[in-house]
Structure formats: structure tokens, C-alpha cells
Amino acid sequence: MAVAEEQSADQLQQAIEAEREQLAEAVGSLRDELKPPLPVAATVAFLAGFVLAGGIGATMRLLFRRGREG
Numbered sequence: 001m002a003v004a005e006e007q008s009a010d011q012l013q014q015a016i017e018a019e020r021e022q023l024a025e026a027v028g029s030l031r032d033e034l035k036p037p038l039p040v041a042a043t044v045a046f047l048a049g050f051v052l053a054g055g056i057g058a059t060m061r062l063l064f065r066r067g068r069e070g
Contacts, residue, residue: 050056
């Protein structure tokens with residue numbers, strides 16, 4: 001009985017190690033897939049926030065005010 005339990009424990013350990021390796025590969029491939037769109041998404045989010053916050057209007061007012069004063 002002890003030999004069968006040892007074999008089962010060894011088999012279980014090997015199965016866990018195999019699953020761990022597969023998970024590590026899957027996480028690595030997901031990271032590779034997500035890397036390129038993140039900078040684009042960050043840029044789009046920044047521009048959308050700028051526009052929604054009224055940044056364009058404020059910038060134009062600042063530029064035209066200086067043009068009239070100077």
C-alpha cells in the first residue's frame with residue numbers, strides 16, 4: 001500500500017509541475033499579446049480625458065488671449 005501511495009504522490013507531483021509549466025507559458029503568451037495595445041489604449045484614454053476636461057477650449061483661449069495682448 002505504501003508503494004502505491006508513493007507512486008501516486010510522485011505522479012501527483014509530476015502532474016502539478018506539468019500544470020505549473022503550462023500555466024506559466026499561458027501567462028507569458030497573454031502578456032505578449034497585451035503589450036502592444038496598452039500604449040495605444042493609454043494614449044486614447046489620455047486624449048479622451050483631455051477633450052472631456054475641456055483642454056482644447058482652455059488651450060485655445062490661452063493662445064488667443066496672448067495673441068491679442070502681445
